[in-house]
Amino acid sequence: MTATALPPFWSLVEAHGDELLAHARRVAGPEHAEDVLQDAFLRALRAYPRLRHADHLRAWLYRVTTTAAIDAHRGRPREQPVAEPPAVGVHDDVNPDGAFEALIAPLPETAREPLRLRFVEDLDYDHIAGRLGCSTQAARQRVSTAVRTLRERHAV
Amino acid sequence: MSPLPQTLLEAVASAAVREGLADAVFTRLSTPIGRLLVVQGPNGIVRVGFEEEPEDALLAGVAAALGPRVVASDREMADTRDAISAYLEGGDGPLDLPVDLGLVHAPFRRAVLETLHDTVRRGEVVTYGALASRSGRPKAHRAAASACARNPVPIVVPCHRVLPGSGGIGNYGGGAERKRVLLELEGAL
Numbered sequence: 130m131t132a133t134a135l136p137p138f139w140s141l142v143e144a145h146g147d148e149l150l151a152h153a154r155r156v157a158g159p160e161h162a163e164d165v166l167q168d169a170f171l172r173a174l175r176a177y178p179r180l181r182h183a184d185h186l187r188a189w190l191y192r193v194t195t196t197a198a199i200d201a202h203r204g205r206p207r208e209q210p211v212a213e214p215p216a217v218g219v220h221d222d223v224n225p226d227g228a229f230e231a232l233i234a235p236l237p238e239t240a241r242e243p244l245r246l247r248f249v250e251d252l253d254y255d256h257i258a259g260r261l262g263c264s265t266q267a268a269r270q271r272v273s274t275a276v277r278t279l280r281e282r283h284a285v
Numbered sequence: 286m287s288p289l290p291q292t293l294l295e296a297v298a299s300a301a302v303r304e305g306l307a308d309a310v311f312t313r314l315s316t317p318i319g320r321l322l323v324v325q326g327p328n329g330i331v332r333v334g335f336e337e338e339p340e341d342a343l344l345a346g347v348a349a350a351l352g353p354r355v356v357a358s359d360r361e362m363a364d365t366r367d368a369i370s371a372y373l374e375g376g377d378g379p380l381d382l383p384v385d386l387g388l389v390h391a392p393f394r395r396a397v398l399e400t401l402h403d404t405v406r407r408g409e410v411v412t413y414g415a416l417a418s419r420s421g422r423p424k425a426h427r428a429a430a431s432a433c434a435r436n437p438v439p440i441v442v443p444c445h446r447v448l449p450g451s452g453g454i455g456n457y458g459g460g461a462e463r464k465r466v467l468l469e470l471e472g473a474l
Contacts, residue, residue: 137344137355146289
């Protein structure tokens, strides 16, 4: 066996599972953390044999978990409107534990705003462009850059 | 930091098996002869480890041979666990589990272990020389002994039933005391 052989997948799960669950709670909120982590482990398993080296596997699992949290958030149906929709506080309504705000807190406001418009308000790029006062193409670019920044931020 | 719930781990492992993502599945099992690590590959049990064997190295060996997607699941291994537990707790049936000798590369060693698995039943014993003969090389009793010493699936491939022609109980990968316990369990001593 060479020094770069991939370790048995479950050794990683047993070594880092607890801290990954804590990470999933931070990025997805306590109620979604276990589903997100389960999804993340399966994504990681699918990709595992194709990894080209065995370096930074812990950081890689953090990144996969963050991505699973973002995708889960994106795909989750928006909550049913209550009888009296609040005029403000839409962020709290969609994500009562504020996990999303906590997730994006380290980013500059220029990255946070596109992320909120896309993932919290669930707007399409035309509407995001309108809110940001830029072209649709530029709105798409700003969301994509912000997601990448977020992933890099949580890959450490 | 709260620990990962067992239910989550089982759900991941079951989904992995269902989706064909697992190269091997393992389980840890408490028995009267100590904790065993049992690893199942696509065609049967590939590895059984006694508690003295370092788990990391054992699983790394499996990963190197079968692939790195090694997962743990008591649920997916439930039938195997039940069969081994019943056997070691004194049940009187044979231990009839599918075996995969994929970790044995030398052809003669593999032939010896196949012969042993197929022909030496519970309650019987055989000498290294007789086992070598049955495997097609009557003079190769040393090679037969070496095959048994390096058996990756002890208990299931019953190398404890192979004794030296000169008498006595002989050696065993899991220690001579375990060999004696297994043979007494089977009524062979």
